[in-house]
Amino acid sequence: MRWSQLFIPTLREDPAEAEVVSHKLLVRAGYIRQLAAGIYSYLLLAQRSFNKIVRVVREEMDAIGAQEMLLPALHPAELWQESGRWDVMGDDMFRLKDRGDRQLCLGMTHEEVMTAIARGELRSYKQLPQIWYQIQTKFRDEPRPRSGLIRVRQFLMKDSYSFDLDAAGLDIAYQKHYRAYCRIFQRCGLKFVAVEAHSGAMGGSQSHEFMVRADAGEDWVVLCPHCGYAANLEKAVSLPSPPLAEDPEGELTPEPFPTPGVRTIAEVAEFTGLPETSQIKSLVMVAEGAPVLVLLRGDHQLSETKLSEALGGRPIRPAHPDEMREWLGADAGSLGPVGVADMTILADLALRGRRNMICGANRDGYHLRHVTPEEDFQAAWHDLRQVAPGDRCTRCGGPLDMGRAIEVGHIFKLGYKYSASMGLRVTGPKGEEITPIMGSYGIGIERILCAAVELYADEDGMALPVSIAPFEVIVTPVNNSDPEQMAAARSLYDKARAAGLDALLDDRDERPGVKFKDADLIGVPYRITVGKKLAGGRVEIYERRSRQSHEVELDRAVTVLAETIREAYRNLQPRD
RNA sequence: CGGGGCGUGGCUCAGCCUGGUUAGAGCGCCUGGUUCGGGACCAGGAGGUCGGUGGUUCAAAUCCACUCGCCCCGACCA
Numbered sequence: 001m002r003w004s005q006l007f008i009p010t011l012r013e014d015p016a017e018a019e020v021v022s023h024k025l026l027v028r029a030g031y032i033r034q035l036a037a038g039i040y041s042y043l044l045l046a047q048r049s050f051n052k053i054v055r056v057v058r059e060e061m062d063a064i065g066a067q068e069m070l071l072p073a074l075h076p077a078e079l080w081q082e083s084g085r086w087d088v089m090g091d092d093m094f095r096l097k098d099r100g101d102r103q104l105c106l107g108m109t110h111e112e113v114m115t116a117i118a119r120g121e122l123r124s125y126k127q128l129p130q131i132w133y134q135i136q137t138k139f140r141d142e143p144r145p146r147s148g149l150i151r152v153r154q155f156l157m158k159d160s161y162s163f164d165l166d167a168a169g170l171d172i173a174y175q176k177h178y179r180a181y182c183r184i185f186q187r188c189g190l191k192f193v194a195v196e197a198h199s200g201a202m203g204g205s206q207s208h209e210f211m212v213r214a215d216a217g218e219d220w221v222v223l224c225p226h227c228g229y230a231a232n233l234e235k236a237v238s239l240p241s242p243p244l245a246e247d248p249e250g251e252l253t254p255e256p257f258p259t260p261g262v263r264t265i266a267e268v269a270e271f272t273g274l275p276e277t278s279q280i281k282s283l284v285m286v287a288e289g290a291p292v293l294v295l296l297r298g299d300h301q302l303s304e305t306k307l308s309e310a311l312g313g314r315p316i317r318p319a320h321p322d323e324m325r326e327w328l329g330a331d332a333g334s335l336g337p338v339g340v341a342d343m344t345i346l347a348d349l350a351l352r353g354r355r356n357m358i359c360g361a362n363r364d365g366y367h368l369r370h371v372t373p374e375e376d377f378q379a380a381w382h383d384l385r386q387v388a389p390g391d392r393c394t395r396c397g398g399p400l401d402m403g404r405a406i407e408v409g410h411i412f413k414l415g416y417k418y419s420a421s422m423g424l425r426v427t428g429p430k431g432e433e434i435t436p437i438m439g440s441y442g443i444g445i446e447r448i449l450c451a452a453v454e455l456y457a458d459e460d461g462m463a464l465p466v467s468i469a470p471f472e473v474i475v476t477p478v479n480n481s482d483p484e485q486m487a488a489a490r491s492l493y494d495k496a497r498a499a500g501l502d503a504l505l506d507d508r509d510e511r512p513g514v515k516f517k518d519a520d521l522i523g524v525p526y527r528i529t530v531g532k533k534l535a536g537g538r539v540e541i542y543e544r545r546s547r548q549s550h551e552v553e554l555d556r557a558v559t560v561l562a563e564t565i566r567e568a569y570r571n572l573q574p575r576d
Numbered sequence: 577c578g579g580g581g582c583g584u585g586g587c588u589c590a591g592c593c594u595g596g597u598u599a600g601a602g603c604g605c606c607u608g609g610u611u612c613g614g615g616a617c618c619a620g621g622a623g624g625u626c627g628g629u630g631g632u633u634c635a636a637a638u639c640c641a642c643u644c645g646c647c648c649c650g651a652c653c654a
Contacts, residue, residue, distance in 0.1 A: 012603060012615065013588050017647050037646065085654075092653075109654080143577080143652055151653090218653090412654085440654090460614095479612050513614040520614090531613055540613095 020216035022453035023148025038145025038153035048470035064176040066131040077103035106139035114161040119424040133160030149446040156445035183574040189465025196231040210409035212451035217406035226398035234305040238391035240350040244275035247355040252370035263333030280359035282335040284319035295347040300385040310382040336360035337377040347379035414438040462523035463545040471504040474524040478531035495558040
């Protein structure tokens with residue numbers, strides 16, 4: 001393609017509304033334009049990049065025997081009412097009515113549609129297993145779209161669904177996806193990590209998220225550099241850092257002391273001169289109307305995911321101030337477990353074995369000292385805290401690392417949730433009815449590009465992996481008014497195309513600086529520069545990522561470049 | 577949904593607090609010329625009902641009210 005004919009609206013300055021790197025660069029480089037909050041148009045460059053990503057995804061999905069389909073984006077309400085998710089999804093679902101006043105929605109995901117197809121057509125155990133997938137636009141009315149393409153209201157997703165006779169079959173489908181996902185992200189040039197993820201309360205038994213470390217990410221991951229442990233912060237477990245002060249010895253009994261105006265953990269620490277680790281933090285939560293008192297070490301944060309799991313998956317919320325007062329007789333800031341009788345009390349494991357700590361007295365303006373768990377109050381022990389900086393790995397004891405990450409893929413054992421609720425059954429070998437077990441597996445197409453941009457951005461733009469860049473090579477004549485340079489550039493471009501390379505010819509009547517800057521900005525991984533050295537029969541091959549260039553003879557340029565690019569693809573090839 | 581910020585040529589912004597000629601700059605765009613190895617220079621030119629509605633005023637980009645849109649933090653995210 002010839003740049004002079006293309007629509008690649010690059011911008012010299014960062015767009016005002018963009019905050020994260022990938023958003024700024026994708027807009028500046030002319031990949032995307034915003035239409036509304038969380039809704040973007042994908043221009044030529046984005047579309048080319050997505051096509052390449054999709055191709056990789058498709059090849060790897062096909063390789064595990066998955067079958068591609070394309071399902072409707074517009075769904076009847078009845079379908080979602082059957083699975084129960086019509087109500088569960090709430091405002092996240094785009095809903096509309098047709099002319100006959102029938103309720104419809106735009107698909108957020110396709111478990112329902114896939115299951116509906118399966119139950120109509122799958123009759124015998126002999127037809128299983130099946131893996132079906134599609135690459136489809138999904139709609140979610142996000143409460144807050146943000147960060148460019150990272151969280152949007154309309155996006156491309158590869159979603160696949162597996163149907164198996166039993167859990168062992170599901171394991172196989174899950175493992176196939178796990179390996180396919182690793183291959184996909186590797187081929188797309190991402191540095192990623194597969195983390196254990198929260199699998200939800202409903203039927204899910206195993207789940208992994210594929211994460212790319214990036215500050216622009218919205219998730220937190222916990223990693224152990226030593227043993228490879230990796231988990232989403234929601235689910236991650238750790239050994240707590242030791243308390244900063246030793247507990248007082250002795251069989252002491254709880255003793256109230258006045259703490260006027262002292263409410264927060266930090267204030268209590270300051271007031272008593274003892275660190276936050278010497279305190280018991282008491283939180284009042286509500287699980288389906290029932291109060292729950294949650295106890296943590298003062299410096300720890302509650303993981304609501306873990307708490308909900310500990311309560312059997314019930315939804316939870318923080319108690320309102322008037323509820324706390326009603327149940328415990330004091331305001332937040334003076335609450336504690338001592339003397340609490342008719343309330344579920346859950347305590348985090350980091351408090352186990354501690355002695356003579358400080359907590360609220362359930363009397364405004366007072367705290368208790370010398371409070372010992374299991375002596376002065378009883379609680380059910382659970383892992384309830386979020387991993388904190390300084391925590392150690394439960395497997396190897398090494399220090400854990402935490403960081404933000406972009407979720408590019410998620411694989412998930414669904415279990416029987418949809419097959420059971422929607423009546424999917426096949427006949428087994430003995431004539432019995434079998435409800436197939438399902439899995440669900442997603443990949444965010446746009447997020448792969450975002451993650452790559454975040455990973456490989458520099459001052460001048462993006463330096464995309466060759467496999468997902470919109471072009472593999474750009475041929476840049478330095479001086480348009482030099483007929484020899486132009487002729488050589490055209491010839492190189494033609495040869496590159498003939499050699500099967502995805503080439504772009506920058507034939508614009510621009511100064512060289514403009515062409516170089518634009519090429520760097522849009523992230524084409526290789527450039528052939530045709531300039532002065534053409535007189536000596538030489539041109540330059542420039543590598544975007546390393547910013548290195550070297551001279552080659554004109555006639556060998558395409559051969560050398562083709563080999564360089566082949567090598568680049570080899571380096572992205574999974575070795576397994 | 578709570579908190580904060582921003583809407584002025586295509587883009588990035590100034591002007592607004594303290595109302596008052598034809599509303600500015602840089603970039604981009606168009607014409608002509610000179611240039612040509614990292615976002616050139618000279619000359620000329622086009623392009624804006626200042627997000628919208630209502631109000632205050634002799635007079636509103638500027639003050640007030642409402643409203644729409646966008647961004648950020650938080651809440652939320654099978």
